[in-house]
Amino acid sequence: MATASTNAWKVNVEETIQSGMKSEFFSSLPVFRSRDFQQRGNQFAILRGNSSDPQNTMYSLVANSYNLSFEFFMSDLKRNDISIKKFFNQVSRVEETFYSLLEIDPLFNITINSIDYEDDEEFKGYRKATFDLTVRNVR
């Protein structure tokens, strides 16, 4: 008989983040799970799993730290004060969503280690904020 297991990366981590973002932003900030950059509209995010570290595997529960990047893209063709304000407003809203909504589940603990801001020609006019995340989850 095959071992029963949960797809922890997908179900416990990434879909929880997608669901939390959907609760706050509805369809205005689609979150995709992808390895590569793909242009998806005016505003979107790409969630990418990088690695996981075991916390303790000697109990009946499996505890891991999952390291992910959450890349937020916002198209900014106007390039003015208002669009910069809007960009940072969305970044703060995402940050608050991570801390307020996603930790409702006591088994789900999230830390935003850092956010890097980039703005480069290769992003086709997008401003980009890369969230470096660590999710501690027990299953």
Add this chain to the structure above:
Amino acid sequence: MAISYNNITYDKIMIPLRDKLRTEFKGALPVYFDSKDKEVGNKSLRIYPNSQTLQDKRTKSYINSYEIEMNYVINTYRSNEKALDEMYKDVTRIETILHQNSNGGSIPYFYAGMPTIEHNIDTDIPNAMVSKITVPVLYEEVHERFVRFVTSNDNFFVTSSGSFYIVRN
């Protein structure tokens, strides 16, 4: 229900910094926000954050250090001592302003250290001298906390749209 939040980087970090500098220079030094240098007047100051790093996470708050980069640009058609002196003078003045306003008063931010300064950095603007000033800013944000509403049969309340039903803690 949408969460309540502050536009931390813009309203709590960038605006107070810009206002302090505008008050000091009174229009003699245009200050603007952008990720790229622009040609604005004879001299200008561009402000933009590079990154933020978590310093401490508490039960209901988090403290981040925001690395703010400022590019001071002065136009000059030749590399003369007069322009150089003006650049040094203005950069020192900016440094002094940061030192004297290291606490945010009603806004809970403060500069975590004195700025790092690099002179004569490369830029796309022709005939200009540029100094880069980088200052770390600490800010603590208190966030909301919610809990799931657990039913007697150990389920969670979930709305029809698939969103969490959330109740204030």
